[in-house]
Amino acid sequence: MKNFCLLYFIICFFSISAQNNPVFPGWYADPEGIIFENTYWVYPTYSAPYDQQVFFDAFSSDDLVNWTKHERIVDTSAIKWAKRAVWAPSIIKNQDQYFLFFGANDIQHDNEVGGIGVAVASVPEGPYKDHLGKPLIDKFHNGAQPIDQFVFKDKDGSFYLYYGGWRHCNVAKLKDDFTGFIPFEDGRIFKEVTPENYVEGPFMFIRNDKYYFMWSEGGWGGPDYSVAYAISESPLGPFKRIGKILKQDPEVATGAGHHSVIHPEGTDKYFIVYHRRPLTETDPNSRETCIDLMEFDDTGLIKPVKITRQGVTAYPLK
Template sequence: MGLGKSKIIRNLPDESQAALDYTTSEAGNPFVEGWYRDPGSATYDGVFWVYAAPSSASEDQTYIDSFSSPDLIHWTKHPNVLTIANVAWATKALRAPVPISRNGKYYLYFSANDIEEDNTGVVGGIGVAVADKPEGPYVDAIGKPLIGGYHNGAQPTDPDVFVDDADGKVYIYYGGHSHANVAILDEDMTSIGVFDNGTAFKEISPKNYGEGSKIIKRSGIYYFMWSEGGQASPDYCVSYAMADNPLGPFDRLGKILQRDSAVAQEIGHHSVIHVPDTDVWYMLYHRQPLSQSEENHRIIAYDRIYFNGDGTIQPVNMLVKDNFADGNMLDWTTYGGEWSVEDQRLAVKNTGGGMAMLDTDFSDLVFDATVATTSGNGHPGLLFRVTELSKETYKYKGYKAAISPTGVITFGKADLGTFTDLAQTRMDMAMGEEYHVRVVAIGSEIKIFVNDMDTAKITFSDESFTTGANGVRVFNAAAKFGFVSVAKPQSQG
């Protein structure tokens, strides 16, 4: 059950759009450019901040970058907010940044040196750095790890810091190697306190805990979340538990974010973005695109979290959208033609043939986009279930739903240069006018809608292609495409 009707915001938000009520990153995932992992987030004075480590070999993880946004659409990069030059004991594996503001200062908790065993004499673990402003520069606050050894079997890695509004206490959650701990941070934010029983670390490991601790509080309920499964395996995912206090017990309820063979793989190590003074929450996480096999080729993304009436969390649905409101086309690969983003549309100049493709693999789908021919007499349109394409000739195997400036709507299939018209119809159209095109493909039945989403212009049955990538295509035309969305039919979630 959702929390109100979502909407696409085309421009910077005005007062009526202050809730930032999106269904996903409406301008596309990834929402920033580059290979990144382990995102952490905070909101300072109405600005959203995301901190992330480079997704690279441990030896190359020597810095943290941050990104700021007033609207979760337009992002400004702030490079090297923390580097090993400002952490004397860190040499590598600088990652898992967690930001928080307290006492007029900005703190960044992090992992470094990737301590894999206890009592080895190697310095490393969880550190804390401090700065006078969100973009840093951050400097190591204590000259040594805040947590530098194993307690209760928990690897000192992947911290999260949480201020409980009930009593103002500050907690740090962390852990790896299947064990999770919670500890109290003293008022100075740079030292570990003790619980009433005199101990400093309390184990809270839920079933299947792996790494990536995260806690939030909503309506008096404490939600503890974590990643489980191997990072480079199909079972890597995010699960959660609920409790009535910050110390648990946290009994595992189930998975809420996992790989989707149509969208992305290796999903995990998340944070949460909460829009202040609303009940709008987003899952911020890293994932690997479907076409990538290199483990460190990860991107950061966010999708909406929805809560049920009883407070439980619905499985997070990774959506594929791009309204180009940020002026970028980060998740697109182009083949032929000159592509750019103009006025929140994906534009291509008149070309003999070209494609822009998303890294997806949908079988049954609902594929929406706006299409406008700006010059030429070709048939720009939507590609789906594309199984093969040539980078040299821009030819492909798959289906195309096209619309010409003279009003011809065509559904056909291509086989690396041989295009077969399967069905055609006609409607009144004008050069440059924008049309909403929708493809609904369920099994062999394929329907094409134009503007009227209640009555299909074309219905046809074909079994040539059952699954594949999505994109847009031009031939002998210049065109613009907008508000792209690819989703599974509602009955499939």
């Protein structure tokens, strides 16, 4: 009997300990995952009503399982023009500095103050300060609301900014100091690259010299939120929709979307970082950050991701 009880305890212990999703407590959405100096980082939106959503926390980990919280790496006291609703951070390292791109104020037309801003720090955990003293993009171009930005570094060292809500996505080529944009050959600054069914949340990565462009579909507050993708030969597209690879599982969680991808260099491991809503929650802001494995078939297509409560096992970088 004692042996049975001990075995039962061990099974229960490892069953509970294997529940790695969500990866950290609290309501957090739109997570951007990245690797800096052999450390995993996640920069999410603090998921709350807009007037409370005025700061960013960050999280770091050595193994994707155990996370350290870095509180208020930046807030609206440092970004004077941002009054409410900072969200969907995207971060990149450039010339030994860390640049955090974000949306602010949820502007609805060109006459409002807000849009996409940039903050800068000397270390990943901040504190961050305003890089420009004003938005980088504060107008609607090609119908795209200036939100949900993703900064991407191409193989040749060029930086591109993909962004856009309201079912439109633009790409623009950034100056090296992130103070503005370099026009394309035809003179345009903002090129529309909207794929079929695009809603928001663009993300890009390169695998085997192919450009994988990803985005979110559906409504962020509902159960049908999801992620789809396209593959192109160029960072400028065209991006023809291939299909959906991340969505709700009625037995696990709903509203799975607005993701990023972490890829440890020199491996074929890909981890999808995303938010979802627990089955017990009905408030649209009750979103939690999760990580699951993302795999490919022999032709390079992304296999449908299975969202899990177990999440991923420890994967140290060192």
